[in-house]
Amino acid sequence: MADILEIQGISKRYGAVQALDQVSLNVPQGSIYGLLGPNGSGKTTTLGIVLDVINASAGTFRWFGQPLSKSTKRRIGALLETPNFYPYLTGEENLRLTAEVKGVAPARVGEALQTVGLGNRRGDKFKGYSLGMKQRLAIGAALLGDPEVLVLDEPTNGLDPEGIAEVRRLILHIASQGKTIVLASHLLDEVEKVCTHMAVLRNGKLKAQGPVSSILATNDLVFLNGGAPLETLLQTALALPFVAEARLTDQQIQVTLQNGVDSSELNRAFFAQGIALGQLVVRKKSLESQFLEIIKADHA
Template structure:
């Protein structure tokens, strides 16, 4: 295969993390299965999935704290060792852990010394997370939200190319959740790429531009969040000849997933269709409906549909 130098250069410039056919097994349990996706510079990515879907395992593998079973991943252009690449990554994958009797500022000084970063960065990063005026308070006096914000400041000290957060708002009150989300958006607006794991659809919808949906370690969807939102909706249908209706829907290109619950059939559209056109088509096949409602599903419904109803 021939790839021109300029294509290669552009591609390499943009790519932050490439995951290819990654699999992780814990004994008989497959936590991540044949997972592939790419993270490009400047976007905010969400790994979305219910508990146990393999989000933390995936983050652990790319951060070199969990060993992969099969597949591969590489950081940046692929020519940097994972060890060196991780120097350009800021990650919070556990609960923030600082010295309780030291102030925020003293705690960050320690981190600066470990990371080889100038102390000048401390105030700059505390400002971003809204803690500059509390920099001389002891860590133990901080609320949970403030602790999480301090962890973000700490992860930002070395000006990472990418910030990785595992469930960044877990356990916080609504105000704390709002603050963290706003901070993430601000950091992203300044050009830092972000990868966050969340089981909250709402969080991904509010914060992320791109999403990878996982269920039991398997990727169900990856792409832009707005494209996932822009679905074509679905029809709710009832008919005395349900078998004929379902067979018609299954053979119709415009329909994807079909759900049957007692006498109610829900048919999800792959493309736009007006209810009157659909009704006419059915009528021509001698299928007479007793109930027809066209709806547009919410992102939440789509997520539940993706994670609950799709068979592996």
């Protein structure tokens, strides 16, 4: 699969603040790529640089295998800030004005409204829209030029649960049409439910990137105790080929198994070593705990 966006060693400094530090990542064509990180991690700065709104201090980026140009910009739709729509105009009238400014054919307005689920509310004034509808209209404005890529900065920020669900469904619908989507979010749940690929940023540094399924693994945690001294349990666990990680924590051994391995296999392996475990407790590893592990880990 070709890469739509390639970022190589991008850095950005604002005086004494290092907003981005040597960030490199690749966005595959057809993916929903999430930039995940706490507020201030560099997500919006990254999007601003690749959209030519902010100048990088160092590094390069390429869209569709080439530097950003007027022609490649036409292939990208972006929503970095909510557009200033006129409250006393209808949704359709607002999009018609936006289309005129962008030099887009008026026929695209109806199609964009249908795509974002506002076709039956096209004649309603913008001031009467819910926050979720306003955000969907903003996404419709970004879609007017029928871009190949849609870039969204915190698309569900400030929305209620219903509005969040609406925008999530819309993102998945747009992606199903073959478009690539790049979105920034500080919400782990949003990235896990919507994105196919992700990059984790913290303090301007890239902590991890790749398919969501590989970064946010669903391995269970197994806690062991009894049957032998803790150090013996730890060394036995570390020697097993299907153990991904083992460590001492809170006077017990915490074991992460490789994908597809059941905890009963772990119990049998210890018994084969002459150790009858006094305790074996399985807990689902939460996405939050995995995310915290990623952003706290050192990244070379």
